Amino acid sequence: MxxxxxxxxxxxxxxxxxxxxxxxxxxxxxxxxxxxxxxxxxxxxxxxxxxxxxxxxxxxxxxxxxxxxxxxxxxxxxxxxxxxxxxxxxxxxxxxxxxxxxxxxxxxxxxxxxxxxxxxxxxxxxxxxxxxxxxxxxxxxxxxxxxxxxxxxxxxxxxPDDVLKRYQLPSQFLVDYWALTGNSGVNLSGVPGIGPKTAAKLINKYHHLETLLNLPQGQDKTIDKILNHRSDAKLTYQLMQLVTSLPLGFNLKQLRYTNCLS
Structure with missing residues (x-):
């Protein structure tokens, strides 16, 4: 066991x-x-x-x-x-x-x-x-x-290496990445016109969506695109982020597998 x-x-x-x-x-x-x-x-x-x-x-x-x-x-x-x-x-x-x-x-x-x-x-x-x-x-x-x-x-x-190979960034930045690209599996579009390569490049540089959203307008067309769709990006971020602190109402001991294979 x-x-x-x-x-x-x-x-x-x-x-x-x-x-x-x-x-x-x-x-x-x-x-x-x-x-x-x-x-x-x-x-x-x-x-x-x-x-x-x-x-x-x-x-x-x-x-x-x-x-x-x-x-x-x-x-x-x-x-x-x-x-x-x-x-x-x-x-x-x-x-x-x-x-x-x-x-x-x-x-x-x-x-x-x-x-x-x-x-x-x-x-x-x-x-x-x-x-x-x-x-x-x-x-x-x-x-x-x-x-x-x-x-x-x-x-x-x-x-973690599989994540890097698939998305070109560490797992802790995936939600920020999806906020830009969207996720078709759950019907979220993210920021129109931002593809995987651009999103990975931006997140590897700035790490967090919030950092991107605090950049000044008018200095970069790609950044402007994100700023103009900040509500879409923030919504996608919120929906893609898993909740990890729900009240469960039971103890982990109750999940003990009593038929354990020896």
């Missing part, structure tokens, strides 16, 4: 497994059966690989949270969950419970923020944490001690 918390971004995993079953099965019943089996098998592999002392599956639940209230178009470009999945989530959660894994969900809080808060609180208590997800949003946490991200489908632990 390894003393660590394994956090599974449940729908990130399940919906990608379901997309694979779409290519192989024709009816919703067959597809759900295949997705359920694939999920159970994937979780078993993750438990065997990491052998964690603590584990939890965090689910997104449809509802209106602070991001949707602030910007109703947030994630509006995402495809609706297939009915066989939305109707079968309780079955999946029951299967996870049979494997010793509790499910965490809150209709008023994004799974992203629940996961970020869990990881941050565990890390603060010197409990190493692995987030299983393909979502690059969690990469902003990688500069923090005791937090790792694992891509199940690439069989790859994401490192």
């Amino acid at each position: 390894n003393r660590q918390l394994l956090i599974i971004d449940a729908l990130n995993l399940i919906r990608r497994l379901d997309a694979i079953s779409l290519k192989q099965y024709h009816t919703e019943q067959e597809r759900f059966k295949a997705t359920l089996a694939a999920t159970t098998n994937s979780i078993h592999k993750l438990l065997a690989q990491f052998n964690p002392s603590h584990v939890v599956a965090v689910f997104e639940r449809s509802g209106v949270d602070w991001r949707n209230r602030l910007y109703p178009a947030y994630k509006a470009n995402r495809t609706i969950m297939p009915s066989h999945l939305s109707q079968g989530l309780e079955v999946i959660q029951d299967k996870l419970l049979e494997q010793g894994i509790d499910s965490l969900l809150n209709p008023e809080i994004q799974a992203d923020d629940l996961i970020a808060t869990l990881a941050s609180k565990a890390a603060a208590h010197a409990l190493p944490t692995v987030i299983v997800s393909t979502d690059h949003g969690y990469w902003q946490l990688l500069h923090r001690h005791n937090i790792e991200v694992y891509d199940y489908f690439k069989h790859q632990k994401i490192t």
Whole structure:
């Protein structure tokens, strides 16, 4: 057993497994059966690989949270969950419970923020944490001690070097970078006309969005573009930044994995 918390971004995993079953099965019943089996098998592999002392599956639940209230178009470009999945989530959660894994969900809080808060609180208590997800949003946490991200489908632990290679800057500046470029995955446009190369160059030089927004107008066309869209940049920054200090209402001890593999 390894003393660590394994956090599974449940729908990130399940919906990608379901997309694979779409290519192989024709009816919703067959597809759900295949997705359920694939999920159970994937979780078993993750438990065997990491052998964690603590584990939890965090689910997104449809509802209106602070991001949707602030910007109703947030994630509006995402495809609706297939009915066989939305109707079968309780079955999946029951299967996870049979494997010793509790499910965490809150209709008023994004799974992203629940996961970020869990990881941050565990890390603060010197409990190493692995987030299983393909979502690059969690990469902003990688500069923090005791937090790792694992891509199940690439069989790859994401490192700070991976962040540098992908974005050309350290993970602690990713939110500032996204404030300029936007993020199509969650339907945020950032500053019109600012692409990845320009954003990386600017953030590597100035580090923070706030520093850019305090520069004088009229000395650089690119800076002027950002200043003219400061409200867009600030909104994107706010929406992209994960919340890491939510009140959870439970103790990390309650996530202890009692079926630990020896």
